[in-house]
Amino acid sequence: MTKKTGIDSAGGSEPITLRGTLSLSEGRELLETVKERIRAGAKEIQIDLAGLDGIDSPGAATLIQAWRLARQKGGRLRLSGARGKTAAFLELIRESFPPPAPPLRPSRNPLAGLGEKGLVALAEIRAAGRLVVEAVYWSFIAPLEGRGLRWKSLIGEIDEMGFKAIGIVALINFLLGVVVAMLSAAQLRLFGVQILVASLVVIGFARELAALMTGIVVSARSGAAITAELAAMTVFEEVDALKSMGQNVSRFLIAPKFLAIIVCLPLLTAIGFVTGVAGGFALGIFSLGFTFNRWWEQTLEAVTTGDLLQGFIKSLVFAVIIVVVGCHHGLRVKGGPRAIGQATTRAVVQDIFLIIVADLVFASLFYFLA
Amino acid sequence: MIRVAGLSAGYGDRQVLENIGFDIFPGEILTIVGTSGCGKTTLLKNLIGLAAPARGSIRYWGREITGLDDEALNRLRRKIGVSFQSNALFNSISVAENVALPLRESRAVDQEIIPVISRMKLSLVGLGDTAHLMPDSLSGGMKKRVAFARAVALDPEIVFFDEPSSGLDPVTAAGLDRLIRRLRDLLEITAVVVTHDLASIRAIADRVLMLAEGRIVFLGGLEEADRSADPVVRAFFDRGRERK
Numbered sequence: 044m045t046k047k048t049g050i051d052s053a054g055g056s057e058p059i060t061l062r063g064t065l066s067l068s069e070g071r072e073l074l075e076t077v078k079e080r081i082r083a084g085a086k087e088i089q090i091d092l093a094g095l096d097g098i099d100s101p102g103a104a105t106l107i108q109a110w111r112l113a114r115q116k117g118g119r120l121r122l123s124g125a126r127g128k129t130a131a132f133l134e135l136i137r138e139s140f141p142p143p144a145p146p147l148r149p150s151r152n153p154l155a156g157l158g159e160k161g162l163v164a165l166a167e168i169r170a171a172g173r174l175v176v177e178a179v180y181w182s183f184i185a186p187l188e189g190r191g192l193r194w195k196s197l198i199g200e201i202d203e204m205g206f207k208a209i210g211i212v213a214l215i216n217f218l219l220g221v222v223v224a225m226l227s228a229a230q231l232r233l234f235g236v237q238i239l240v241a242s243l244v245v246i247g248f249a250r251e252l253a254a255l256m257t258g259i260v261v262s263a264r265s266g267a268a269i270t271a272e273l274a275a276m277t278v279f280e281e282v283d284a285l286k287s288m289g290q291n292v293s294r295f296l297i298a299p300k301f302l303a304i305i306v307c308l309p310l311l312t313a314i315g316f317v318t319g320v321a322g323g324f325a326l327g328i329f330s331l332g333f334t335f336n337r338w339w340e341q342t343l344e345a346v347t348t349g350d351l352l353q354g355f356i357k358s359l360v361f362a363v364i365i366v367v368v369g370c371h372h373g374l375r376v377k378g379g380p381r382a383i384g385q386a387t388t389r390a391v392v393q394d395i396f397l398i399i400v401a402d403l404v405f406a407s408l409f410y411f412l413a
Numbered sequence: 414m415i416r417v418a419g420l421s422a423g424y425g426d427r428q429v430l431e432n433i434g435f436d437i438f439p440g441e442i443l444t445i446v447g448t449s450g451c452g453k454t455t456l457l458k459n460l461i462g463l464a465a466p467a468r469g470s471i472r473y474w475g476r477e478i479t480g481l482d483d484e485a486l487n488r489l490r491r492k493i494g495v496s497f498q499s500n501a502l503f504n505s506i507s508v509a510e511n512v513a514l515p516l517r518e519s520r521a522v523d524q525e526i527i528p529v530i531s532r533m534k535l536s537l538v539g540l541g542d543t544a545h546l547m548p549d550s551l552s553g554g555m556k557k558r559v560a561f562a563r564a565v566a567l568d569p570e571i572v573f574f575d576e577p578s579s580g581l582d583p584v585t586a587a588g589l590d591r592l593i594r595r596l597r598d599l600l601e602i603t604a605v606v607v608t609h610d611l612a613s614i615r616a617i618a619d620r621v622l623m624l625a626e627g628r629i630v631f632l633g634g635l636e637e638a639d640r641s642a643d644p645v646v647r648a649f650f651d652r653g654r655e656r657k
Contacts, residue, residue, distance in 0.1 A: 067522055100568050101522045115625040132599055136533045138541040378549055379504025 050076060056085065058123070062094035065129075070105025077109040077120065086118045093124030098132055102367055106133075110140050162358070171371045175363065176299065178370070181291070181298035181304070182258050196299040204265040204300075205307030209314060211264070215374055216248070216315035219256055220322020223247055228331055229371040237331055241338050242345030244323030249350035250358075253316035255402055258361035261308055262394035266365040269300055270390035273373025282374065292374070303365050308362035316354060364397045414439045414571065415460070416605055420469035423453075425580045428467070429455040431627045437571070442597055442604040444614050446482060446649070447624035453607045454498075456624065457575055459607070462486045488549055493520055494564030494572040494602075500556045500578055503549040507533065507557050509544035517521050534562040535598075554585035558592065565596060571603040572596070578610045590616040611650070623649065 044133075050072050051060040059076055061069070080088050090106075098106075106122070113120035125133050185193045227243045273296065276282050285295055320342065327338045371391040376382050415437040423429040429452045437443050437645050445453050458464040460471060462478055471478050473489060481489070502511050513531040516522055522530065535541050538558040548556060557577060564572050574593060578586035590613050597604050608614060614621060614635070623631035623646055631638055631646045638650050 071523075084567060100530050100566075103533060104522070104526040107529050107533065108526060127603075128599060135599065136536045136541075138536045184547075378541060381505035 050320055056087070056089075058089040058091040058374045060091045060094060064097040065095055065102035065362070066099050066100070067101035067105070070102045074105050074109050074112070077112060081113060081116045086120065088113055088118065089121045091124045092122055092129060092133075093126065095125065095129045096127075098129050103114060103132065103244050104135060105149040107136075107140055114382055134365065135192070139309050145306060156317065168370070170375070171367055174293070174319040174371055174374075177293035178297050178301040178366070181294040182302045185294065185298075190294070192302070193295065193299050197302055200299045200303035201307060203268070204303050206378075208261060208264055208307070212260055212311045212315050213318040215260055216253060216256055217322040217325075219252060220244055220248065220319035220324075221326050222322075223319075224323040225330075228326065238333065238341050239339065240331065241327055241333075241341040245320050245342045245346045246350055248316050248319035248323075248354075249346050251355045251402070251406070253314060253319050254312050254354045254357040254361060255398065256319075257308065257312045257315040257358065258365070259395055261304070261311065262365050265304065266394045267387050267391050269366065269369030270373040270387045272385060273370060274376040274386045276372055277376050278379060278383060287348045291344065292315055297366075297370050300370065301363075304362045304366045305359065309358045312354060312358035316351075319352060353405065353409055357402065360401050360405070361398050364401060371373060414481065416472040416475075418470045418471075418472075420456075420459065420466050420471065422455055422464065422469075424455075424511070429627050430459070431626075432469070433624075433628060433629050434469075435632055437603060437605060439570075439603055440597070441619040442593065442606060442617050443620050443622060444618040445605065445607045445622045445624065445633065445649070446609055446614055448609065451624040452588070452627045453609075453624055454575065457605075457607050458575060461493060461573055462490065464598055473630075475476045478507040491515075491567055492570050494566040494567065494569035496557070496560040496572065496574045496577060498576040500548075500560040502556060502559055502563075504548050506547075507544065508540070508546050508548060508551070511548065511559060512562045512566050515563065519567055521567065524553075530566070531562075534566055535559070537565070537596070537638065553581055554588065557581065557585075557589055559591060561589075561596065565600060565602070568600065568603060571605065572606075574606045576608055577606060578608065578613050583612065586610065586613060587599075587616065589613075593617050 110120045147387045224240050228240045231237050327333045369390050376386040416631050418434040459466050509531045511526050516527045538561050578649050625645045
């Protein structure tokens, strides 16, 4: 009595006969039979498919695997007798039998690779430079020539980048002010000059901390948003649509963001400065026991217009970095949704790195000039 | 195979489908047609359990699917394939990996034969040599074929095609029509094709279900549709003849 579905193998050079439906379990059995025959030294294995009524994908896949296995071992697997739908199915998938050729990868010389990376970096810097020039032109020069600015869009951007960031900027700077005051109070207590905490906090925030912290917060908040928005517009062909309508992308998309951040970041930095100093005040009055007037006098005495100017200049430079990096990565994105995420991550990391590099350059410059 | 009865569905307060009922028979190609906004996509989403109906019943092989939990629905979905209008291919992985994805997630087959099945399915749709490519580098028609290959990866019993020819030229669309018929014949699947492309409907449909304003206005063969006296059906099918 024959089984409805199964494999018959008498061994030797006799054909392996398949009956019924070839599914995964029969396929596994078939694969084992083929392996045994190969181990026994068979060079030609024949499989008779005449008794097959049907074949599913896993079954066909094991047939393909058996065929490849025989070939790898220098043997040959012959399929015969397929009929009806089985034959039609095997005919359609016949190009699956040879193993897929691996995609060709050009051999790379390490020096050539390095040079290539250098050229890519140069091209990126050139593209970013062109973006700055275009943004400056469409933000400041074109409106003077009567080539309109998109005011509605500018106001929207100011609301998004500036107004909505006030809370988080103020809170972070306030908390940092408290931390800086606590750290310095612990050290200055040893010398009995705890009142100098007021000077340290106000100078630190005027020159460095307000601009730096606000820059980092805005970069994480608005820089990421700029890249994600422009990258999504690029991926979904909205940028191409704008170009095809004869619109200038720099005027339409970049100028409002550029102007908005140039306006907002110095103002946010000012807010950060005030709240950071307030953090120091809070500690000085409520914890160190100084009077408001004493702390206030020391604060005013320590800070100069030059300190405030340093913070202001830095905030302007940080603003340019955030918007240029954000727009640059957003508009150069290629690929799908994953590329949007990657571009956004790259933009934020680069923003923070460049902000700290720029801060170091300014700190060195002012230090040596002073 | 599938029985829909008294189905009403919509979004929030807006009702899109109202009290509809029909059967889908094994091995047939049923086209769901109608003008834009008539409820085709809503019906499709309800049929594949991506949206829950407000009222009514959807039975697969006699089993009610409305109200099933996610796990039970996922078990059912392994028996159905879906090719989305936008293709919904993952751009971050290769064409072969896209097709292999349902196989890997279902754990129904041995891991080592998954790449073989994936390439086989790609061969089935005529794209055996594109396995290593990324979806981005394919044409619109090729992306559709990859989506078809992924839809049939798990050897489903029923495959839903959402607007398979949208945005494609007539020659490519006709090729896809032939492919749907071939897949149906070869894999012995039941196909439900949501479309408004009259040329496709005429090329592939065994039966036509026409929706208008959330109701079924016609259900039957193409010849019957051509003879229909219903003004909505006539307007749809006559327009096809005018264009010819």
